[in-house]
Amino acid sequence: MSAVTEARVWEALAEIPDPEIPVISLVDLGVVKDVSVEGERVRIEFTPTFMGCPALETMRRQMEDAVSALGAEPQVDVVLDDSWSTDKITAAGREKLREAGFAPPAPRAEGEPTLLQLGKAVHRCPYCGSTETRLDNIFGPTPCRSVRYCASCRQPYEQFKTI
Amino acid sequence: MQARLRAEIALELADDELILGWRNSEWTGIAPFLEEDVAFSSIAQNEIGHARALYELAARDLGDGRDADALAFDRAPHEYRCAPLVQLRLVPDWARTVARHVLYEAADAVRIAALKEHPDAELAGIAAKIEREEAYHRLHAEMWLERLREEERFAAALEELWPFALGILDAELRPALAERFARPEVDAVERAAPGAEFAELWDEMTVVRRSAPVGAQW
Numbered sequence: 001m002s003a004v005t006e007a008r009v010w011e012a013l014a015e016i017p018d019p020e021i022p023v024i025s026l027v028d029l030g031v032v033k034d035v036s037v038e039g040e041r042v043r044i045e046f047t048p049t050f051m052g053c054p055a056l057e058t059m060r061r062q063m064e065d066a067v068s069a070l071g072a073e074p075q076v077d078v079v080l081d082d083s084w085s086t087d088k089i090t091a092a093g094r095e096k097l098r099e100a101g102f103a104p105p106a107p108r109a110e111g112e113p114t115l116l117q118l119g120k121a122v123h124r125c126p127y128c129g130s131t132e133t134r135l136d137n138i139f140g141p142t143p144c145r146s147v148r149y150c151a152s153c154r155q156p157y158e159q160f161k162t163i
Numbered sequence: 164m165q166a167r168l169r170a171e172i173a174l175e176l177a178d179d180e181l182i183l184g185w186r187n188s189e190w191t192g193i194a195p196f197l198e199e200d201v202a203f204s205s206i207a208q209n210e211i212g213h214a215r216a217l218y219e220l221a222a223r224d225l226g227d228g229r230d231a232d233a234l235a236f237d238r239a240p241h242e243y244r245c246a247p248l249v250q251l252r253l254v255p256d257w258a259r260t261v262a263r264h265v266l267y268e269a270a271d272a273v274r275i276a277a278l279k280e281h282p283d284a285e286l287a288g289i290a291a292k293i294e295r296e297e298a299y300h301r302l303h304a305e306m307w308l309e310r311l312r313e314e315e316r317f318a319a320a321l322e323e324l325w326p327f328a329l330g331i332l333d334a335e336l337r338p339a340l341a342e343r344f345a346r347p348e349v350d351a352v353e354r355a356a357p358g359a360e361f362a363e364l365w366d367e368m369t370v371v372r373r374s375a376p377v378g379a380q381w
Binding site for chain 1: 198204205206210211213215285287288289291292295296303305306
């Protein structure tokens with residue numbers, strides 16, 4: 001077996017679907033902060049999304065399994081700070097979210113989100129593309145999602161929260 | 164930073180978040196309408212997530228073999244340090260629940276902003292991450308504050324719980340909260356050994372863990 005390289009680890013991680021939104025991979029989600037290889041040991045720096053997300057343990061285990069499958073020894077270090085934000089979701093990831101009916105997060109603005117911003121009709125419906133949408137609930141089925149409603153196609157939809 | 168001291172800070176904050184998360188989750192299924200059912204459940208999930216990260220840090224610092232779950236569920240009731248505000252059982256009183264939510268989120272914002280500047284990088288990092296999520300709790304609280312501002316029952320609840328809100332914070336942070344609400348810095352209801360209402364919650368919260376067979380893996 002050839003030696004494990006960082007590129008091979010990244011490729012393997014890009015195959016792991018998000019446990020709750022499987023259309024997007026962990027790499028698309030931007031939660032893999034860094035990969036380093038030292039001999040047989042692979043160290044992954046993992047920046048969780050929401051701290052109360054029940055999928056975190058699953059993500060961690062899947063990354064360990066992926067590294068083990070490459071014949072290396074995994075070490076997943078959880079980094080808890082504000083280095084992950086929804087801006088880390090890749091362009092490809094955003095497009096996959098939209099196709100699956102999840103509106104991708106708006107880019108982070110300076111400062112905290114405001115009710116005014118969330119209420120504004122700048123958020124695009126992932127189904128019909130209309131901006132005639134309104135916020136129905138800041139909170140949704142998981143910590144990372146809000147619920148919005150599109151007045152054009154009369155479709156409620158889930159919006160990834162910007163954090 | 165001294166590990167012991169850091170564990171103290173983390174434990175106090177974790178206990179507040181765990182117990183408030185527990186109290187918020189008491190609305191799951193019985194909130195006045197579906198959106199609030201979802202909101203309070205989601206906020207509870209976030210708070211308990213914050214508690215978990217803080218207990219993990221405390222467990223590492225204490226290094227006495229207890230993990231995050233042991234710190235959350237295996238301590239005796241008198242060992243918890245949570246503030247009296249989060250201990251109150253407010254179901255089914257929505258006005259008082261929203262008043263607590265508004266006051267707690269504001270007090271927590273003051274505390275987390277201060278912790279973000281802490282010289283210990285790990286504590287500061289966790290605080291920065293918590294702050295991102297809690298921005299949405301504050302928006303939700305702000306929305307309810309607007310909605311209920313003129314309501315008599317809500318005003319009475321804010322008045323009643325104000326001294327409890329001050330008790331969330333260390334003395335030096337209280338003026339910032341008082342300024343935010345344009346209220347006087349009255350005598351706070353300070354952290355003390357938890358009372359009977361907490362004992363009841365503890366009993367309920369730990370029953371599964373206490374009744375698990377020896378060696379059970381979670």
